[in-house]
Amino acid sequence: MKRTIVLLGAALLLAGSASAQKLKAAQVPAAVVAGFNRQFPQAREVKWEKEDEQYEAGFEQGKQELSVLLDASGQLVETETGIKVEQLPAAVRATLARQYKGIKIKEAAKIVAAGTGAVTYEAEIAQSGKTVDVLFDAERREVKK
Template sequence: MKHLLGLLAAGLLLSASASAQKMKAAQVPAVVMASFNRQFPQAKEVKWEKEADQYEAGFEQGKQELSVLLDPSGKLVETETEIKVDQLPAAVRATLARQYKGVKIKEAAKIVAAGTGAVTYEAEIVQGGKNVDLLFDAEGREVKK
């Protein structure tokens, strides 16, 4: 029994470390912060997280909720804009209805890669009591992160 509890605790620690870590603005490297402030001077209520070696800023700009991912040098990697679920492309909604029958879509977003301009769509669903993020291209094909 102790062995099982130890394995469970180790698994929880590993899964917690794999997810994004919240951080204070003062912990964000100066070069990343300067780049963000230059590119998004109108950002309000900015919340920072670290994902692997990149920095994510979630914020409001006007009436939109955005998040951006920046690399350690401050270069923009991607921009994610929250959209209404009914704004997901029809092909994405059809795939969700077919492959994830009866699952509720909580949130949706449009993600644009900074370097290529490639667009993907994110649908956050509740599956098995957990929030799961799924990515799709505009044709409704599921994309791996």
């Protein structure tokens, strides 16, 4: 029993470390902050997270909710813009309804890759008490993270 509890605790610690890590602005490398400030000088109340080797800045600009991913040198990787659920392409909504029975789409976003301009759509869905992000490419096909 004791061994099971120790193993469960270790698994939870490992699972927690795999997710995004919240950061204070002072913990973000200067190159990342400088790159962000160059591209988004109007941003206020920026919230930082570290995802693997990249940094995510969440903020509002005007009335839009934005999130950007930057690499360690401060180069923009992608921009994620919050959109209304109704703004998801009809094919995406239809696929969600067909493949995920009984879901509720809680949030939606349009993600644009900085280098290529490739568009991905993200839907945050609630199903059986769990919240999951589902991604779709420009052809409206589901893609894995």
